[in-house]
Amino acid sequence: EAGVTQFPSHSVIEKGQTVTLRCDPISGHDNLYWYRRVMGKEIKFLLHFVKESKQDESGMPNNRFLAERTGGTYSTLKVQPAELEDSGVYFCASSQPGTGGIYEQYFGPGTRLTVT
Amino acid sequence: AQSVSQHNHHVILSEAASLELGCNYSYGGTVNLFWYVQYPGQHLQLLLKYFSGDPLVKGIKGFEAEFIKSKFSFNLRKPSVQWSDTAEYFCAVNLKSGGYNKLIFGAGTRLAVHP
Numbered sequence: 350e351a352g353v354t355q356f357p358s359h360s361v362i363e364k365g366q367t368v369t370l371r372c373d374p375i376s377g378h379d380n381l382y383w384y385r386r387v388m389g390k391e392i393k394f395l396l397h398f399v400k401e402s403k404q405d406e407s408g409m410p411n412n413r414f415l416a417e418r419t420g421g422t423y424s425t426l427k428v429q430p431a432e433l434e435d436s437g438v439y440f441c442a443s444s445q446p447g448t449g450g451i452y453e454q455y456f457g458p459g460t461r462l463t464v465t
Numbered sequence: 466a467q468s469v470s471q472h473n474h475h476v477i478l479s480e481a482a483s484l485e486l487g488c489n490y491s492y493g494g495t496v497n498l499f500w501y502v503q504y505p506g507q508h509l510q511l512l513l514k515y516f517s518g519d520p521l522v523k524g525i526k527g528f529e530a531e532f533i534k535s536k537f538s539f540n541l542r543k544p545s546v547q548w549s550d551t552a553e554y555f556c557a558v559n560l561k562s563g564g565y566n567k568l569i570f571g572a573g574t575r576l577a578v579h580p
Contacts, residue, residue, distance in 0.1 A: 352508070382567065391469070392555065392570040405567060440509065442568075454568060456501075456509035 351375065353457035355441050361463045367429040370460045374423070374443030380404075381424050382444075382454060383416060387437040395439075398424060410435075431464045438462070467492045471556050471571035478546050479579050486541040486574050488556035497559040498539040499568065500530055504552045512554070515539065526550070551578045 354373045362368050374381045383395040395414070396406040400421035409416070413432070418424040428435050438459040444452040472487035490496060500512040513524025520532040530541045539556060556571040 380566070384568070384570075389572075391572040392557075392568075394567040394569065397567055408567070453499075453511055453514065458508050 353441055353443050353455050355439075355457040355460050357460060358458065359461045359463075361465065362431055363465055364433055365430045367427065368431055368462060370426045370428075370439050370462070372424045372426070372441030372457060374441070375455055378443035378445060378455075379421065380444040380452070380454075381418060382442040383424070383426055384440040384442065385437050386440065386459075387434075392440065395426075428462070431462075433464050436462055436464045467558070467560060467569050469556055469558055469569050469571040471554075471574050473574050474572065475575050475577070477577045477579065480548055481545050482578075484541070484543040484546045484550070484576070486554055486556075486576075488539045488541065488571060489537050490539070490556075490558045490569075491537065492558065492560065494560070498530075498532060499557045499559065500524065500528070500539075500541050501555045501557060501570075502552050503555070509555070512541070546576075546578050548578050548580050550576060552576060 356371045360368050379400050381398040384392050385395055386392045394408040396409055396416055397404045398418045401418050415427045438461050440459045441457040442454040444454045468491050470489045498515040501509045502512045503509045512528050513522050513530055515522045515532045523529050528543050530539055532539050554574045557568040559568050
């Protein structure tokens, strides 16, 4: 079974540009999460999808960040326009179907975003 | 606000030394607790988890952790570390309440094991 995949693995962009990160969860996992780790800090929750619906987006930093999950499969996270403080590693995770229980989250390798 | 504290940011040990990494959380309700590990160049992967039952949980690669509710702690232990345990370790809690289903992580502990 394939794990969670993320693309690209690295991205270097200039301040003011747009970047789109992609996450493909494990097949059949309805729950998809985005997290971010700024250098030296803790991994922080950004948002949670259940299928195509946003269950919790309380961690999204501001309206420059837009997450979508078309058809309840893969998800994209767009940053527009990017700022220096957006640099960090963006992780995606997915978990098994169901919203009431607590399931193990499987993480992707992360996308390292550098904004210069 | 709920938070997770990991006491040590960097730990250096020699092979065969014993390991204990501290983790405390701040939340008065029911929690699910996890330790994740990220080996160099690899994904975050689950080391062990506590949902309920026996507060001493065993994980992969000889790791164990003990949930002490009265101390809000979930410390990770290994009696004898190996060079291959060099990695970054993250403690996390998952709030078990209503619609909450997100992980709150500690800042991580970088462990370096010298041969």
